[in-house]
Amino acid sequence: MVNIKLLAIAGLTALLLQVPFFTTQAAAAEITVEVADGVYSYRPGDGYISMFVVTSSGVVAMEPVNTKHAQGLLKAIRSITQKPVRYLLITHNHWDHSSGGQVFRDAGAKILVHNEAYQWMQENPGRDMALPDEGWKGKRKDITLGGTTIEMHYIGMSHGLGMTVFRVAQQKVIYIADVVTPDRVAFAMVPDFNINEWIRALSEIEKMDFNKAVFSHSGNKAPFGTKADVIKNREFIQDLQKAIVTEFKKGTNFLKIPQVVKLPKYENWAMYKEWLPMNVWRVMLDMYMGPFPWRPALAFEK
Ligand SMILES: [Zn+2]
Numbered sequence: 001m002v003n004i005k006l007l008a009i010a011g012l013t014a015l016l017l018q019v020p021f022f023t024t025q026a027a028a029a030e031i032t033v034e035v036a037d038g039v040y041s042y043r044p045g046d047g048y049i050s051m052f053v054v055t056s057s058g059v060v061a062m063e064p065v066n067t068k069h070a071q072g073l074l075k076a077i078r079s080i081t082q083k084p085v086r087y088l089l090i091t092h093n094h095w096d097h098s099s100g101g102q103v104f105r106d107a108g109a110k111i112l113v114h115n116e117a118y119q120w121m122q123e124n125p126g127r128d129m130a131l132p133d134e135g136w137k138g139k140r141k142d143i144t145l146g147g148t149t150i151e152m153h154y155i156g157m158s159h160g161l162g163m164t165v166f167r168v169a170q171q172k173v174i175y176i177a178d179v180v181t182p183d184r185v186a187f188a189m190v191p192d193f194n195i196n197e198w199i200r201a202l203s204e205i206e207k208m209d210f211n212k213a214v215f216s217h218s219g220n221k222a223p224f225g226t227k228a229d230v231i232k233n234r235e236f237i238q239d240l241q242k243a244i245v246t247e248f249k250k251g252t253n254f255l256k257i258p259q260v261v262k263l264p265k266y267e268n269w270a271m272y273k274e275w276l277p278m279n280v281w282r283v284m285l286d287m288y289m290g291p292f293p294w295r296p297a298l299a300f301e302k
Contacts, residue, residue: 032076033223036171038148040080041214041223044072048097049223051175051214052077053168055146058086061104062166062175063097063216066128070100074107085109086145089152090132091177092160093117093124094192097216101130112136112143114154115301117162135162137301153208155179157295158201159193167210173224174208177216182229184219184270185236190282194291195237202234219270237283239263244284257284 033041035051043049050063050073059077064070077085088104090113091097098121101111111132113121118135125131141152149169154162159178166175179201181187212224240263247257258277266272286292 030221030223031072032079035212035214035224036168036173039168039171039173039214040076042073042076043223044069047217049214049216049218051166051173053145053148053150054081054083055148056083057146058084060087060089060143060145060148060150061085061109062089063091063177064088064100064104065097067100067103070103074103087112087143089113089150089164089166090117091165091175091216092163093120094160094178095124095126095129097177099126099128099130101132105130105133110134112141112152114152114162114164116154117160120161155201155204157194157197157293159198163201165205165208167208172209172211174205174210174213175216176205176213176230180205180213180215180230180233181217182215182219182222182225182232183268184217185266185272185275186240186279186282187217188275189278192293193282194293195241195283195286196291199234199237202230202237205230206234236263236266236269239265240279240283241287244280244287248287254284254288 031042031044035041038054040052041049042052046069048065048069050061050065052059052061052073059081061073061077085104085107086109088101088109088111090111098113105111111130112134113132115135115137118132121129121131139154143150151167151169153165153167155165163179179198206227210227213226213229214224243261243263244257247260252260258280261280263276
């Protein structure tokens with residue numbers, strides 16, 4: 001049974017790796033951008049954006065994505081510094097973000113992820129995924145390297161397991177995966193998002209002190225964004241909820257609501273036409289069935 005399950009997982013992962021899921025092409029010159037002193041975004045055009053921080057005592061890399069992306073990220077780091085990569089930080093459990101870690105392990109980095117994600121990764125090994133060295137517990141862990149402090153903030157139920165944002169304290173730059181994607185509607189059928197906890201998590205991020213934010217995905221070409229992007233994403237979800245409630249009140253047929261709801265304010269956002277009806281389905285089901293996925297408070301400490 002175990003073998004069949006593993007084979008199925010390997011097969012699906014192989015398929016996903018072969019499919020050009022995101023096809024945005026970035027010009028070579030725009031791939032690595034210094035967004036603040038020693039803080040770089042890395043966007044090779046595969047739909048995923050990573051970040052790294054160069055300090056006098058070494059480098060901290062964030063989000064390996066997969067082996068190919070991680071190799072490119074390491075190359076980008078090496079084009080800027082020969083200092084050792086001390087840490088690789090991963091935001092959450094999902095294979096499409098947490099794979100490729102072996103590239104950095106081989107380069108000597110210690111791989112860290114929140115314990116909640118660590119447990120999932122242990123039980124659900126992806127074909128391209130290296131199990132991190134440490135699953136850290138609690139709500140916050142800081143790393144100080146060469147006088148630079150990187151804070152890891154676990155933001156609780158929102159998307160996936162162990163979801164963490166990284167804040168480079170002195171430079172006031174934050175790295176956010178999946179819970180904010182500037183200028184794009186929510187991802188397809190909004191997988192593994194607890195809608196109200198997502199809104200709560202975004203409100204908490206809005207209270208953090210940062211001027212610039214690097215996002216794992218973006219609907220625009222800018223190498224970084226700002227707090228305004230976090231606010232706009234939160235407002236989008238709330239506008240979606242309001243529009244659905246309006247249809248409930250009008251007595252619109254449940255099955256028709258995803259076709260009827262329009263949010264012209266966001267019609268210029270990427271994937272508006274393609275994904276808005278799916279976004280409506282997901283948010284509507286959350287209102288209808290109750291919040292999901294859900295887990296007890298403090299589950300992350302186990
Ligand atoms: Zn995810």
